[in-house]
Amino acid sequence: MSDIKYYTADSLAALKADLLKLETVERPRISAMIAEARDKGDLSENAEYDSAKEAQGLLEMRIAKMQSLIANARILDESKIDLSKVLIYSIVTVKNLTKNTQMIFTIVPESEADFKAGKISVTSPIAKGLLGKKQGEIAEVNAPVGILKFEILKIER
Secondary structure: OOOOOEEOHHHHHHHHHHHHHHHHHHHHHHHHHHHHOOOOOOHHHHHHHHHHHHHHHHHHHHHHHHHHHHEEEOOOOOOHHOOOOOOOOOEEEEEEEOOOOOEEEEEOOHHEHHHHOOOEEOOOOOHHOOOOOOOOOOEEEEEEEEHHHHHHHHOOO
16 A cells, blocks of 8 residues: 655655665665675675675665655645644644743655654644644644644644
8 A cells, every 4th residue: 555645846856866866876885885896705704795685675775665655746836725723844833831832843755854853743732632633722732742732823834
């Protein structure tokens, strides 16, 4: 079963560039490592060969995963997005009602999540609690530390 993931045009281009690098730079590099290790003699006791073959297997799995992501990727048309509620790629300013602090989150696909940069995965508990809510609403988030309440102050793109 394929999982459709939504990306901006820029993030999909970056994903394709990463895949191209793996296929055109990393794959030949590992093939050269295997050839060099093979030239050293007996393969049954050659740790270099085993290591290079393992690296090749991991690289091929990574390439296959990225190819699958790209095949199932859809570009998000931001001109057709409802700006009145929290959706993927929304920049949301919230007030934590328990701690009385403000935070800004950008809701992004899992592959783009970076909590330190304020980008949270659409599958995270906080994002799940905010999705679909409108400005002024209170979102109750079921987090590992308990129920958190956030007031949505502003929604941007």
